[in-house]
Amino acid sequence: MLTELRGLNEECGVFGIWGHSNPAAMSYYGLHALQHRGQEGAGIVVTDGKSLRAVKGEGLVNDVFNNGKLEQLEGHSAIAHVRYATAGGSGIENVQPLLFNSTTGSLAIAHNGNIVNATRLKRNLEQQGSIFQTTSDTEVLAHLLKKSRLPSFEERAKQSLRLLEGAFAFIILTEDGMLVAQDPQGMRPLSLGMLDNAWVVASETSAFDLIGAELVRSIEPGELLIINDNGCRSERYMEKRDRAICTMEYVYFSRPDSDIDGINIHSARKRLGKQLAKEIFIAADVVTGVPDSSISAAIGFSEATGIPYELGLIKNRYVGRTFIQPSQDLRERGVKMKLSPVRQVVKGKRVVMVDDSIVRGTTSKRIVNMLKEAGATEVHVVISSPPLKNPCFYGIDISSDSELIAANNTIEEMRVLIGADSLSFLSVEGMVKAIGRPEGEKNCGHCLACFTGEYPTDIFPDTKLPHEKELVR
Numbered sequence: 001m002l003t004e005l006r007g008l009n010e011e012c013g014v015f016g017i018w019g020h021s022n023p024a025a026m027s028y029y030g031l032h033a034l035q036h037r038g039q040e041g042a043g044i045v046v047t048d049g050k051s052l053r054a055v056k057g058e059g060l061v062n063d064v065f066n067n068g069k070l071e072q073l074e075g076h077s078a079i080a081h082v083r084y085a086t087a088g089g090s091g092i093e094n095v096q097p098l099l100f101n102s103t104t105g106s107l108a109i110a111h112n113g114n115i116v117n118a119t120r121l122k123r124n125l126e127q128q129g130s131i132f133q134t135t136s137d138t139e140v141l142a143h144l145l146k147k148s149r150l151p152s153f154e155e156r157a158k159q160s161l162r163l164l165e166g167a168f169a170f171i172i173l174t175e176d177g178m179l180v181a182q183d184p185q186g187m188r189p190l191s192l193g194m195l196d197n198a199w200v201v202a203s204e205t206s207a208f209d210l211i212g213a214e215l216v217r218s219i220e221p222g223e224l225l226i227i228n229d230n231g232c233r234s235e236r237y238m239e240k241r242d243r244a245i246c247t248m249e250y251v252y253f254s255r256p257d258s259d260i261d262g263i264n265i266h267s268a269r270k271r272l273g274k275q276l277a278k279e280i281f282i283a284a285d286v287v288t289g290v291p292d293s294s295i296s297a298a299i300g301f302s303e304a305t306g307i308p309y310e311l312g313l314i315k316n317r318y319v320g321r322t323f324i325q326p327s328q329d330l331r332e333r334g335v336k337m338k339l340s341p342v343r344q345v346v347k348g349k350r351v352v353m354v355d356d357s358i359v360r361g362t363t364s365k366r367i368v369n370m371l372k373e374a375g376a377t378e379v380h381v382v383i384s385s386p387p388l389k390n391p392c393f394y395g396i397d398i399s400s401d402s403e404l405i406a407a408n409n410t411i412e413e414m415r416v417l418i419g420a421d422s423l424s425f426l427s428v429e430g431m432v433k434a435i436g437r438p439e440g441e442k443n444c445g446h447c448l449a450c451f452t453g454e455y456p457t458d459i460f461p462d463t464k465l466p467h468e469k470e471l472v473r
């Protein structure tokens, strides 16, 4: 996956385990399976029932947990996190899980997503005396939890979660238990599993496979799980709304071996490629996919059209971390280091290049150019999703439509800008149908905002929600 090169980045991956003899090691392996969701920071917090201890750092999982650091983390339960710095910026203070020690009990939080009313909540809390340690939106939840006067931690959590708007998958660790919460629309993937007698929670099911855990089920929108030595109990902190799972999880972010709500990501991407073949016709000699996330769609397109699939582009997996940086300059320089055309495959051929999305267009332009330099006579760019025209406010790094080529150009203008012989996109209806979520909920339970501009939540809440007075007055 060329995540770091395109400017379309998932913010985070979360993992948690309760009741295991070596939770730090399981978390470490779990984070490896989630590494594609964030490469800028990683952390694990464990509890032994008496206190919480953290090891965190900037960089890849392997870089952070070197030199015996895992051995410092003894306990029976843990939560863990990998981060890509978008909301709140980079810096060690924003690396999660965030840990708050207090005489009334410690607390650690791992969060995937983005709280869209965090700024306003933070302002209110600061006016009432709260002092924030980080610039992360996640810290708002910790202050709300500490401010609440309700008697049980569970009630405080429910009250605090009700104040948040946006996308969030939270895992909260205390000395006594682990709380797991999904936002009322279920915008981020989050699943529950079991490993022997330990409860496991992860952003993606690929983390379960890596540690040998069994999938139990997806966490439901608006659900709060309370996991402790007595077992796992499901509660609801808010009425479930129509699900609005991030469609880009299926198209691009999640690993092909993960499942979301029972739908395997590789299979969904193959169907996206097959659907493309129904919607467009291209006369070509070979189909190739931009590695890694577009290969499944390219295979589907090839199978449906009969145009042979070939490995026309390969990814250099050993490029240093210098190129995994959220800056445009490094992203652009990184493309050449990361990808190479297979000259003998594309030379003299009309090539269909399948990609999952176009953000700024700079990467597509370079890849098209690379294939032409390698001797392709025609390069037809086929995108297995609709044009990205609107920013995302839910934890994906497309915060302004000025960054999006499709927001400011027609498809023909985009084709000219990237230098392709043709450029085609999948329709919104075709994408939703091909992914195959059940009908019944609005948009079959998808968030489609970056394609359609129809946001599933209030994105700039500027009036106080009535229940916000509970805590923030």
Ligand code: SF4
Binding pocket: 187, 245, 246, 247, 248, 249, 391, 392, 393, 394, 396, 447, 448, 449, 450, 451
């Ligand atoms: S706006 Fe797009 S990227 Fe953001 S959550 Fe919705 S589908 Fe995902």
